[in-house]
Amino acid sequence: MRVVILDSTEAVSRFAADQVAGAIDRARETRKPPVLGLATGGTPLGLYNELVQRYRDGILSFADVFSFNLDEYVGLPPEHDQSYHYYMKESLFRHIDIRTENTSVPQTWNCDLPASAKAYETKISHAGGIDLQVLGIGTDGHIGFNEVGSSLASRTRLKTLTRQTRSDNARYFASIDEVPIAAITMGIATILEARSILLLATGANKAKAVAGCVEGAVSSGLPASALQLHPNVTIVVDRPAASLLQHTEYYEDSERVRAKLQSV
Numbered sequence: 001m002r003v004v005i006l007d008s009t010e011a012v013s014r015f016a017a018d019q020v021a022g023a024i025d026r027a028r029e030t031r032k033p034p035v036l037g038l039a040t041g042g043t044p045l046g047l048y049n050e051l052v053q054r055y056r057d058g059i060l061s062f063a064d065v066f067s068f069n070l071d072e073y074v075g076l077p078p079e080h081d082q083s084y085h086y087y088m089k090e091s092l093f094r095h096i097d098i099r100t101e102n103t104s105v106p107q108t109w110n111c112d113l114p115a116s117a118k119a120y121e122t123k124i125s126h127a128g129g130i131d132l133q134v135l136g137i138g139t140d141g142h143i144g145f146n147e148v149g150s151s152l153a154s155r156t157r158l159k160t161l162t163r164q165t166r167s168d169n170a171r172y173f174a175s176i177d178e179v180p181i182a183a184i185t186m187g188i189a190t191i192l193e194a195r196s197i198l199l200l201a202t203g204a205n206k207a208k209a210v211a212g213c214v215e216g217a218v219s220s221g222l223p224a225s226a227l228q229l230h231p232n233v234t235i236v237v238d239r240p241a242a243s244l245l246q247h248t249e250y251y252e253d254s255e256r257v258r259a260k261l262q263s264v
Helices: 009-029 045-056 084-091 113-126 163-172 188-192 204-215 223-229 248-263
Strands: 002-006 035-038 066-069 071-073 132-135 157-160 182-185 196-201 233-238
Touching (some): 002 009, 002 248, 009 196, 009 233, 188 223
Parallel strands (some): 002 233
16 A cells, blocks of 8 residues: 655646556557546545646546546436536536547436446446546545445445434535435445556544555444455555654655665
8 A cells, every 4th residue: 555645635636637647548458448446525626626627738638538436426316416416527627638438427316226226337337348447445444435444345235324324414515404325336345356546535533534545444433444455556645644654754755665676
């Protein structure tokens, strides 16, 4: 697990954009359409702004990219301004050259929910799997909507949201009563099948979850800790989010050594 600690949220976004661009380039080198796994929420917005700017500057194209989002609320139509269909369209998709038919968000409106979840797993598999999965992390350590207690072997499925998650997300709604009570989410095992994973975290309110993810025991009690089982994970955080890590000096030394070796 690579841990990158940066001085600002802007630096986190720039670093994350570099990682996304690199994953796209590496997939193209193998003559394979790049496949990205994407996240929603407040933390990835800076990343998406950076990607849009790079597209506008003519240095990054998404014309052949496929994308799969982690999750979607149950009970909100795609056009609802708090649905993740809407979030992705407004935050990224409509500003770049990605083809609409190449973008996927779980279907949760007027459909058979278990069948929709199963179909999403199949669609990811048919695309050849995800090259880079972008993640945020909840204050309780959830990834996607894999809430506390989620099986580390879980697949895409219907999941009840915890009171904590609904409380955290209530700032996007008029009241907590309007926050959906369930979602379809990629499972932890689904996430771990991505060839590489990039987790972003900013702010002191994420510090406890980050510390558990990186340095805690692997447990369903903190779902993000399952990332320790993956061979190619990068955790990129700002200093407030890194404030409870016990081995900061080592992580920073490791980055200096990496930079030195790459310059040889």
